[in-house]
């Protein structure tokens with residue numbers, strides 16, 4: 001008893017200590033933090049597709065449970081190959097169903113062998129014939145794309161996992177990269193792509209960007225950044241020679257849970273030859289202790305023949321190199337940020353618009369209960 005009391009106190013002490021390492025909880029008395037309804041709000045998970053597991057990590061007739069924000073979900077793949085997702089804790093006594101067995105298209109709890117079907121309905125209780133009709137679990141829409149299993153925090157969704165507009169309905173090659181982690185809400189890391197000032201100050205790209213914004217469909221925000229390289233700086237001069245004077249890229253955000261970056265828009269090599277655009281997706285997930293996970297996925301069109309294969313894979317490699325180059329230069333910023341938006345300038349308008357867009361998104365049932373209520 002004394003031992004568990006000590007353990008409890010140590011855990012409380014650790015929890016208190018970690019508070020001092022979370023920038024959001026610092027300087028509260030002297031630097032008020034602007035709170036948003038959805039943006040940078042850890043109590044909200046918006047409706048949207050969330051990346052969960054690699055498809056190859058969930059074999060037929062196996063189950064795995066995953067923590068997505070504050071929600072533990074069991075994923076299982078039935079004998080048919082279809083994937084299902086339910087709330088993870090057995091309604092009988094709360095065992096994690098990820099420990100259970102898959103039987104046909106059902107999941108069986110390890111403890112007393114109750115079985116649940118794809119809709120979360122209890123269909124078998126071994127110790128009695130009758131199954132109470134009110135024993136059930138919430139079930140969620142799932143889909144597989146880009147080699148991953150994605151989940152939507154509701155029973156169904158009409159939306160598709162984001163596709164690159166130029167590649168819609170085309171055969172594609174894709175490549176995942178190792179996930180990386182940031183010490184802030186992923187809504188903040190998503191700002192990076194549209195922060196025009198930091199291109200100059202962090203990435204040494206002395207370029208003046210013009211932003212244009214549109215909402216091509218509900219819950220999507222598209223921001224195109226376009227600019228001309230000035231002559232002065234060495235990196236800019238080098239890029240001018242190689243790619244011409246213009247620099248343009250585009251970010252598309254879908255439901256605040258996925259971002260698509262398209263680089264090298266309308267670029268001509270040495271001003272003559274059209275170069276292919278480079279595309280990548282960022283899939284975001286909130287984690288425990290106010291950290292976020294980002295999974296980069298590089299995407300390109302599938303080209304025919306051996307040469308086509310080589311070109312496609314070269315472009316995936318090139319996208320990865322460009323991404324590494326940008327990621328390494330601002331990684332430490334997102335580990336130490338206490339994001340606040342009290343002094344935005346005109347040049348920061350895309351950021352203000354992006355925050356407003358995130359605040360308009362719909363909280364899902366995985367959000368804290370009082371969210372969105374007056």
Ligand code: FES
Pocket residue numbers: 090091092093094095109110111112113114
């Ligand atoms: S805890 Fe799952 S069947 Fe008893």
Ligand SMILES: [Fe+2]
Pocket residue numbers: 192193198202203326330
């Ligand atoms: Fe950056």
